[in-house]
Amino acid sequence: MPLNGIVSDIKDGKLHIRVQEDDGSCEHCAVRMFCKKSGEDAKQLIVDARPGIGIGDKVSVEQEGNILTKTTLLAYGLPLLFFIAGFFLAGLLPVGRVPQELIRFLCACAGLIAGGALGRIAAGRLSQKLQHYIRIKPNKI
Numbered sequence: 001m002p003l004n005g006i007v008s009d010i011k012d013g014k015l016h017i018r019v020q021e022d023d024g025s026c027e028h029c030a031v032r033m034f035c036k037k038s039g040e041d042a043k044q045l046i047v048d049a050r051p052g053i054g055i056g057d058k059v060s061v062e063q064e065g066n067i068l069t070k071t072t073l074l075a076y077g078l079p080l081l082f083f084i085a086g087f088f089l090a091g092l093l094p095v096g097r098v099p100q101e102l103i104r105f106l107c108a109c110a111g112l113i114a115g116g117a118l119g120r121i122a123a124g125r126l127s128q129k130l131q132h133y134i135r136i137k138p139n140k141i
Contacts, residue, residue: 006059047136063134064134
């Protein structure tokens with residue numbers, strides 16, 4: 001669902017878009033995580049400047065691609081996958097006096113930590129490309 005707004009300012013190569021909330025569309029918008037409150041309690045979206053868009057232009061902002069799916073898989077799926085892998089790989093370790101369940105649990109936790117760290121690194125790289133997942137179109141008056 002597109003988000004409508006007006007370009008209020010352009011600073012340092014960034015568009016400042018004042019979001020117009022008229023029908024509760026912010027509740028269902030995937031781009032809402034980038035909105036920030038300004039001094040006058042209006043939501044603002046700050047994105048890289050686009051050619052052909054200037055101050056006072058009415059614009060429509062949409063998420064394209066499946067960025068939410070990607071970030072969810074990085075945040076939850078990758079650590080879960082490493083947790084499960086650690087659990088099953090622990091079965092290959094020789095068992096001494098320590099109970100097998102404890103070894104599996106500790107290896108699963110180590111996998112969870114490793115998966116979380118790897119997911120954080122991957123999410124950091126993805127966040128540097130977020131501008132590619134946001135489409136801004138001027139609204140025709």
